[in-house]
């Protein structure tokens with residue numbers, strides 16, 4: 001499962017309601033995030049691998 005940051009279109013590892021692989025807490029701005037089955041596009045450590 002992956003989670004998309006709507007403003008940037010970047011897809012991160014993780015899920016809405018938790019932290020992304022690169023450490024962003026999606027609970028702080030829940031309206032900025034959407035669950036997706038798209039490929040992860042974030043290049044930061046924790047998401048890219």
Ligand SMILES: [Zn+2]
Nearest residue numbers: 012022042047
């Ligand atoms: Zn990320």
